[in-house]
Amino acid sequence: MSATPPSAAPSAPGVRSVSLRSGVYADSVRLMQVSREISALDGVTAVLVAMATPLNLELAANMGLAPDGDSSPEQLLIAVRAESDDALAAAAAAVDAALAARERSTGTAAAVPQRTIGAGLDELTPDDPALAIISVPGQYAVAEAADAIAAGRSVLVFSDGVPVEHEVALKQAAHAAGVLVMGPDCGTAIVSGVALGFANVVRSGPVGLVAASGTGAQQVSCLLDMAGVGVSHVLGVGGRDLSEAVGGLATLDALAALDADPGTERVLLVSKPPAPSVAAAVEAAAADLSVPVRSAVLSPETPDLTAAVETLLTDMGLDVPTWPSRPGPAVAAVPGAALKGLYSGGTLADEAMLLAAPALGDIRSNTPLRPDLHLGTDLSATGHVVIDFGDDALTVGRAHPMIDPTLRLEAIAGVAAADEPAVLLLDVVLGYGADPDPAAALVPSLTAAARAGVPVVVALVGTEADPQGWSRQADALAAAGAAVFASNAAATRYALDLLGAAG
Numbered sequence: 247m248s249a250t251p252p253s254a255a256p257s258a259p260g261v262r263s264v265s266l267r268s269g270v271y272a273d274s275v276r277l278m279q280v281s282r283e284i285s286a287l288d289g290v291t292a293v294l295v296a297m298a299t300p301l302n303l304e305l306a307a308n309m310g311l312a313p314d315g316d317s318s319p320e321q322l323l324i325a326v327r328a329e330s331d332d333a334l335a336a337a338a339a340a341v342d343a344a345l346a347a348r349e350r351s352t353g354t355a356a357a358v359p360q361r362t363i364g365a366g367l368d369e370l371t372p373d374d375p376a377l378a379i380i381s382v383p384g385q386y387a388v389a390e391a392a393d394a395i396a397a398g399r400s401v402l403v404f405s406d407g408v409p410v411e412h413e414v415a416l417k418q419a420a421h422a423a424g425v426l427v428m429g430p431d432c433g434t435a436i437v438s439g440v441a442l443g444f445a446n447v448v449r450s451g452p453v454g455l456v457a458a459s460g461t462g463a464q465q466v467s468c469l470l471d472m473a474g475v476g477v478s479h480v481l482g483v484g485g486r487d488l489s490e491a492v493g494g495l496a497t498l499d500a501l502a503a504l505d506a507d508p509g510t511e512r513v514l515l516v517s518k519p520p521a522p523s524v525a526a527a528v529e530a531a532a533a534d535l536s537v538p539v540r541s542a543v544l545s546p547e548t549p550d551l552t553a554a555v556e557t558l559l560t561d562m563g564l565d566v567p568t569w570p571s572r573p574g575p576a577v578a579a580v581p582g583a584a585l586k587g588l589y590s591g592g593t594l595a596d597e598a599m600l601l602a603a604p605a606l607g608d609i610r611s612n613t614p615l616r617p618d619l620h621l622g623t624d625l626s627a628t629g630h631v632v633i634d635f636g637d638d639a640l641t642v643g644r645a646h647p648m649i650d651p652t653l654r655l656e657a658i659a660g661v662a663a664a665d666e667p668a669v670l671l672l673d674v675v676l677g678y679g680a681d682p683d684p685a686a687a688l689v690p691s692l693t694a695a696a697r698a699g700v701p702v703v704v705a706l707v708g709t710e711a712d713p714q715g716w717s718r719q720a721d722a723l724a725a726a727g728a729a730v731f732a733s734n735a736a737a738t739r740y741a742l743d744l745l746g747a748a749g
Contacts, residue, residue: 260291261334262327264306264313266298268320277322278650280344287340289333290326295341298323299643305653319643377437380405380429387430388412395419395427402442403429403484406638410491413484417495426499431638432482433460433646436467443482444648446677447711451476452511453558454504454537456497458487461591461636461675462516462551464707465734466542469555471709472732473567478510485592488520494528501528505535513539514558516551518596544593549600551593552733570716570732572724577701581746583667585609587632588657590647594673594705595634598738605747606630613637626660632671633657648680651687658688662695669701671741673734676708676719683714685722696727703741705734 277295284293292309296302298317306312311325324341328334378394380387384407394401395416403416408430420427428435434457435442439450446464448471455477457463463480470477481503483496497515504510513535515528520543532539540561542554556566585602589595592613599609609630610619625633634640635647635654647654654672661668670692674684681687692702704723708716720730731737 260327260329261331262292262311262325263334263338264311264323264325266313266317267322267324278645278652280341283344284326284337284340287333287337289329290337291329292325292327293337294323294325296323297321297643302643305656308656377402379442384408384430388416391416391427392419395423395425398423398425400425401427401429402432402435402482403427404432404443405429406431406641410486410489413486414492414495417487417492417499421495421499426481426503427496428482428500429484431486432484434463434480435482436477436480438479441678444646444675444677444679445480446471446707446709447713448709449474449476450478452478452509454478454507454510454513455480456500456504456513456515457482458485458497458517458520459593460485461673461707462518462542462544462593462597464591464675464677465551465594466514466516466555468707468709469552469569469733470558471711472570473555473559473564475559475562475564478507479504485518488517488524488528490521490524492524494520494524497528498531501532501535501539505537510537512558512562513537514542514554515539516542516554516593517544518593519543519545544597544600546600549597550735551597552735569736570720571736572720572728572730574702574724574729575696575727577696577727577729577744579744579746580667580669580699580701583669583745584628585630585632585671585741585745586661586668587671588654588661589632589634589673590636590654591673591675591707592634592636594707594734595632597734598671599632601735601738602630602632602742602747605742606745612639625657626664628666648675648684651681651684655687655691658691658695662691662698662700667699669703669741669744670695671703671705671737673705673707673737674719674723676706676712676714676716678713680714683719685714685719685726689722689726692723692726692728701741701744702726702728703737703744704728704730705737706730706732707734 281293281295294306298321299319306325326337376399378399378401380390381404384405387405391401417427433443434445436445446468448467467477481500486492487496488494504513540558559566587598610621611632612621613634614620710716723730
């Protein structure tokens with residue numbers, strides 16, 4: 247390892263140490279855990295242990311802990327500020343101990359042989375069931391997925407950063423082999439009752455989901471569960487599958503697989519707005535299936551996932567329930583204020599923009615409805631803004647915001663401190679893989695926002711059976727001053743009411 251000399255910023259109180267280490271790598275979730283462990287030490291006032299990606303360097307600079315000189319994303323950034331030299335030395339020793347503990351737990355190459363998907367599958371017989379899960383940097387994912395397909399196995403590619411032409415090649419190969427590629431960038435799936443990636447604890451039942459959306463699939467499956475309806479499978483296909491470039495290759499295969507599944511009686515297709523030609527091809531294919539297929543595809547004409555679930559329930563002859571909510575304390579409307587949507591789920595952010603734009607006009611975003619509304623790098627812009635903190639550009643070298651809330655907490659603090667009147671709208675997504683207690687991290691920031699006169703509205707996506715518990719989280723968020731809704735569409739409409747706009 248090598249380290250640069252510590253840097254100092256005289257404008258910030260206390261003492262600090264900022265170093266860059268080469269030849270060290272740890273995954274973003276573990277580094278987030280190390281940062282939290284060190285920040286809890288006595289006398290430590292700020293800490294960031296992360297890979298030196300541009301986003302993390304910007305975060306360090308905002309904390310007054312930018313490194314001196316050049317850096318590269320392959321280096322490990324260790325930045326600490328403390329009240330005294332003794333506290334700083336203790337923090338530095340604790341960082342080294344935490345990183346060393348991680349290396350010991352990983353083991354040596356001799357103790358834990360490095361394995362590929364191909365090598366692992368070689369030990370299985372053709373009759374052994376197996377679904378390969380790929381979660382490696384995007385440049386390595388394609389070869390691993392190709393090995394699994396060649397072995398006749400379906401694949402879930404959690405990795406992002408896979409070139410679109412490689413995605414097409416993988417899905418064409420999978421179709422020829424009679425297997426399915428879920429992804430790339432497939433964050434949510436449930437296969438035969440087994441939750442993969444970010445997924446919720448939902449009951450088993452007759453509805454199959456094909457989803458080019460992770461949080462969209464979670465919203466739909468959770469609402470179905472609240473209505474007493476279970477799912478057979480949730481087959482994620484990756485956010486690009488319904489684009490012109492990919493042509494719905496995995497969607498078509500997933501629809502066919504659910505049509506052949508005896509436990510699936512109805513299918514719901516969940517997606518952000520697809521390419522028109524691809525939507526037409528998928529619609530035509532769905533019409534030829536024996537199982538009825540309903541659409542929960544977002545568009546300006548159909549902007550509401552909750553309404554799609556309600557239509558499906560009506561089709562099944564079931565009553566539409568009153569979706570759970572917690573009103574929170576009474577707050578005054580703030581007509582003329584700005585909508586500030588701070589989301590961890592891209593589809594939920596899109597749904598909020600589609601619902602709000604007719605009433606509010608243009609909404610700027612890092613994932614906008616129109617290219618001319620792109621925020622660029624200014625995530626603190628004035629006016630109506632919706633940010634998807636789960637977008638790939640904001641997760642390079644960082645854990646997803648459903649795990650690491652740091653960037654969103656900073657944005658909430660910025661909204662609370664700004665002079666601009668605002669209504670704050672955000673999602674909190676529960677389930678496997680997510681923060682074990684997201685309310686605990688959010689409550690201080692939401693309380694501060696409410697005290698600053700910023701109404702807070704939360705779309706809480708989850709079920710009572712999730713490890714975090716929907717009601718437990720809802721009660722904690724409501725106690726902090728938030729109005730909480732199980733439906734993102736209902737949360738958005740409530741925020742529009744506070745803004746004095748018709749939703």
